[in-house]
Amino acid sequence: MHGMVLKAIRTPLVLMDMPELRPARGEVRLRVEACAVCRTDLHVVDGDLPTPKLPLIPGHEIVGIVDAVGDEVMGLSIGDRVGVPWLGHTCGHCRYCLSGHENLCDAPLFTGYTRDGGYATHVVADSAYVFRLDGFSDPVATAPLMCAGLIGWRSLVAAGDGETVGLYGFGAAAHIIMQVCRWQGRRVFAFTRPSDETAQNFARSLGADWAGGSDQMPPELLAAAIIFAPVGALIPAALRAVRKGGRVVCGGIHMSDIPSFPYRILWEERQIVSVANLTRRDATEFLEIAPRAGVKSKTIQYPLNAANEALADLREGYLEGAAVLIP
Structure with a gap:
């Protein structure tokens, strides 16, 4: 696999070959079909958000096909199209998780910030925080729905x-x-x-x-x-x-x-x-509403190795709609 890697804050991403990912217990691996470029990615790269994981593969508006499944994964199979959002994991036992406010979890993990994201050919995600995209046939148009x-x-x-x-x-x-x-x-x-x-x-x-x-x-x-x-x-x-x-x-x-x-x-x-982060309930609600509302995202496609160009175009306000990286 290969991905665009942030090695240090405020430096360009670097295209790197990487070892094959293997999903751990409760995880799935996706072959990335599309990953939209979000302003939050800019905040990570530009150092506006503190202490990202480094080195880091950014990207948290991911659509892909499950191609490997770890132990104890329920409800997902190889070949399923799924989406991966910003919220990548929560602890499940802090006061916020227990009161239905998992978006405020005291010990969360965030895709493309504290765990590697989708500016890559493959990504591993916690299976409890991905969403089936049955009926969403266009991965490019769907990717911006995962955060925007x-x-x-x-x-x-x-x-x-x-x-x-x-x-x-x-x-x-x-x-x-x-x-x-x-x-x-x-x-x-x-x-x-x-x-x-x-x-x-x-x-x-x-x-x-x-x-x-x-x-x-x-x-x-x-x-x-x-x-x-x-x-x-x-x-x-x-x-x-x-x-x-x-x-x-x-x-x-x-x-x-x-x-x-x-x-x-x-x-x-x-x-x-x-508004802080999101909950899985938000995703369930919105992904049910979006097709009924006829939502059609406007996208500008970039190859994966042009991620720096996509980020620069977003930073300068040149985009009409959403930039989407295609591995």
Whole structure:
């Protein structure tokens, strides 16, 4: 097998030949069909997230075919197509795991961060944290659902059931979850980098009721806003855009510092909440909803050895949709 390896923070990934992986007890090995490139991968490579496993194969939006099964694996067989998300393992016995909040586990493992991920021809995963993808016939289009879709879904649930939703940062997650919003009958307001007419036109093409720069106010106050861009200054902007009792959801794992803002834009029971990781229940819910909602992810394909180029294009905001690596 071979994979793209991060040897040190803030250095390019290196294509390396590696020994054949063998699944341990409770694990499966996948032949990777596609692995989407997530902004969290950038945060790992750029050192925004502390203490990754090094050397490391990044990537946590994985679709592949099971080609080896370890002992005591139940419900998965060689030849099954499955997805592997960010949450790779939890302890199962801390207060969070026992109370249904495994996304907050005290001793988790994360795919492509504290265990090797999918920028490779093969990956080993804990079988309890992979998801069957019966009926998902296109691995490239499905790969972004494994994080952009799942975190987008968790963020939307956290936003509540208001009829108007603002999406700040119109990338992979926003373009997927907007399709769910439209299917639910909500109106969507898309906020992009100022003057980014390409992204605004992309949002309109998917049914946005309004699209404009993040420095603009929407034409009406919103029930909720979800911030996918890792920009702390968007929190005060979003607070100004939501109505009384509105909620601002921060959907990213990392964000720049939040500037001070006047209490009056938080007052009247507006809320700021964060979303951390995901639960297996989120995946079960979203993977059942996505086909019903007709979700179609827009992708830009890169060969595996062009992972550095894909990361650079994401960093510079050149992507419309999601980058996907093809081994």
